[in-house]
Amino acid sequence: MKKILVIIGIIITFFIIYFLQANFFTWFTIAGIMPNLFIIFVIFIGLFIGKKLGLVFGAIFGIYIDILIGKTIGPSGIMLGIIGMIAEYIDKSFSKDSRITIMSITAVCTAVYEIGMYMFQIIKWGTIIEIIPFFKILLVEIFFNTILVIILYPIIQKLGQKIETIFKGNTILTRYL
Amino acid sequence: MYKNKKTGIIGVVITIIILIVIVIVSNVDIKGISYIENIFTSIVMPIQNGFVYLKNKIEGNESFFTNIDTLKAENEDLKKKNSELEKSLRELEIIKSENETLKEYVNLKDKYSEYKTIPAYIINKDIQNYTKTIIINVGEKDGIKPNMTVIADQGLVGYVISTTDKTAKVQTIIDTATSVSSVITSSRETVVVSGTLENNTTLRATYIPTDATLMENDTLETSGLGGIYPKGIRIGTIKQIVNTKNIIDRYAYIQTAVDFGKLETVLVITNNEE
Numbered sequence: 001m002k003k004i005l006v007i008i009g010i011i012i013t014f015f016i017i018y019f020l021q022a023n024f025f026t027w028f029t030i031a032g033i034m035p036n037l038f039i040i041f042v043i044f045i046g047l048f049i050g051k052k053l054g055l056v057f058g059a060i061f062g063i064y065i066d067i068l069i070g071k072t073i074g075p076s077g078i079m080l081g082i083i084g085m086i087a088e089y090i091d092k093s094f095s096k097d098s099r100i101t102i103m104s105i106t107a108v109c110t111a112v113y114e115i116g117m118y119m120f121q122i123i124k125w126g127t128i129i130e131i132i133p134f135f136k137i138l139l140v141e142i143f144f145n146t147i148l149v150i151i152l153y154p155i156i157q158k159l160g161q162k163i164e165t166i167f168k169g170n171t172i173l174t175r176y177l
Numbered sequence: 178m179y180k181n182k183k184t185g186i187i188g189v190v191i192t193i194i195i196l197i198v199i200v201i202v203s204n205v206d207i208k209g210i211s212y213i214e215n216i217f218t219s220i221v222m223p224i225q226n227g228f229v230y231l232k233n234k235i236e237g238n239e240s241f242f243t244n245i246d247t248l249k250a251e252n253e254d255l256k257k258k259n260s261e262l263e264k265s266l267r268e269l270e271i272i273k274s275e276n277e278t279l280k281e282y283v284n285l286k287d288k289y290s291e292y293k294t295i296p297a298y299i300i301n302k303d304i305q306n307y308t309k310t311i312i313i314n315v316g317e318k319d320g321i322k323p324n325m326t327v328i329a330d331q332g333l334v335g336y337v338i339s340t341t342d343k344t345a346k347v348q349t350i351i352d353t354a355t356s357v358s359s360v361i362t363s364s365r366e367t368v369v370v371s372g373t374l375e376n377n378t379t380l381r382a383t384y385i386p387t388d389a390t391l392m393e394n395d396t397l398e399t400s401g402l403g404g405i406y407p408k409g410i411r412i413g414t415i416k417q418i419v420n421t422k423n424i425i426d427r428y429a430y431i432q433t434a435v436d437f438g439k440l441e442t443v444l445v446i447t448n449n450e451e
Contacts (some may be wrong), residue, residue, distance in 0.1 A: 007232070012307055017305070021304040022301055022302070022304050025304075027202065028200055030199055030200055032376065033306055034304070034305070034306055036305065036306075041200070061268035065304070066314075068301075069301065069303055069305075069308075069312065069346070070308070070310070070353075071308060071310060071338060071352075071354060072349060100232070114307070117305070117307060118307055118376045121307065121353065121354060124354075125353070126381075127353040127354055127371070128371065128373075128381070130353075130373060130375075133373065133374035133375050134262070134307075134374055137306050137307065137374060141306060147192060147195070147196050147199075148196075148228055149194070150188075150189070150192045151189050151192050151193055153189070154185060154186075154189060168251075175426055
């Protein structure tokens with residue numbers, strides 16, 4: 001029952017994030033560049049709930065974004081699904097209790113997501129490769145996402161631990177005791 | 178984890194403040210901070226004037242100040258005249274602007290009179306940094322179909338890529354995946370214009386014929402080739418010509434006629450296929 005409630009909560013949060021991204025963050029930008037809250041959200045799901053749900057939610061949310069605003073269906077779904085999986089793998093190697101770790105994961109995942117999306121765009125639409133403007137946008141976006149993680153970290157940490165207990169049980173590593 | 182709770186909250190608050198400052202500073206229009214310039218000027222300039230006065234005194238330029246009363250009166254008179262002139266200039270500018278707007282409307286009406294259009298509002302702009310699609314509030318039920326051209330008062334916006342009953346998705350000309358066949362209005366040379374990542378008002382013109390003569394401020398309009406956009410819709414003006422070692426590779430930056438940052442309403446051309 002608790003799991004279902006969490007899943008409903010995740011879906012509602014996705015829509016809240018969508019409206020934030022479509023309204024608030026279209027004017028609250030750094031030099032006209034928006035952050036990408038979906039990446040942070042999918043990392044959160046992957047880290048605290050697990051790779052299967054990270055992959056599934058990432059893919060579903062991505063496809064939904066593609067349907068709503070994308071030129072073609074698929075790229076966001078694939079890339080957000082990958083982010084969900086990466087987050088779970090990283091969870092096994094690093095501690096989530098460190099703010100720096102979550103910030104680093106966000107920075108790496110933002111880079112992976114945007115590079116993947118841009119590569120897809122180049123292959124699918126044959127667009128001209130613009131390396132400098134692309135990296136300029138990417139760096140600002142990484143910076144913006146990382147700053148948002150610093151702000152949201154206390155919420156991520158508290159909510160994440162509660163959700164993790166619901167989905168994974170008690171995750172204390174007894175080998176360290 | 179072992180930190181004081183209060184310190185953590187203070188850290189978050191400081192980060193929020195820093196973020197807000199970065200957002201404001203990075204988006205502020207330099208013209209908008211003229212009042213700050215005024216404050217700084219009003220602090221420094223009276224003192225600076227005093228120094229100049231003293232300097233003139235020491236250097237023996239007293240004659241400059243001898244007829245100070247006459248000069249003051251003259252100055253007042255000139256100020257008055259200047260203010261009157263400024264007032265008439267402003268009035269003339271308003272009349273000129275009104276005249277231009279009216280001319281524009283008349284031209285637009287004539288220019289696009291052959292097309293049937295449906296007005297629409299933009300209800301959603303893109304939520305990602307690398308793509309530039311928009312959603313408008315008219316759809317299949319209003320007679321909108323894919324590949325219909327979307328324009329604004331100032332010029333070309335893009336074309337419809339998909340529709341639902343009540344909405345339509347429009348791929349704008351500033352999207353990097355968009356290419357528009359266009360002609361330079363003065364020379365009638367054909368070029369291909371596509372979106373760039375540079376900003377929301379810049380396009381890139383490529384495939385420029387080697388013998389074509391490009392001039393800055395030349396306007397570009399759709400050529401009618403390609404089957405999507407009708408002929409003669411304004412795209413923008415040439416902002417900068419970039420010459421490369423190989424003349425075949427030269428390109429130009431185009432300033433879009435439409436200000437996509439402020440775009441709110443558009444027109445969908447529904448009878449282009451006829």
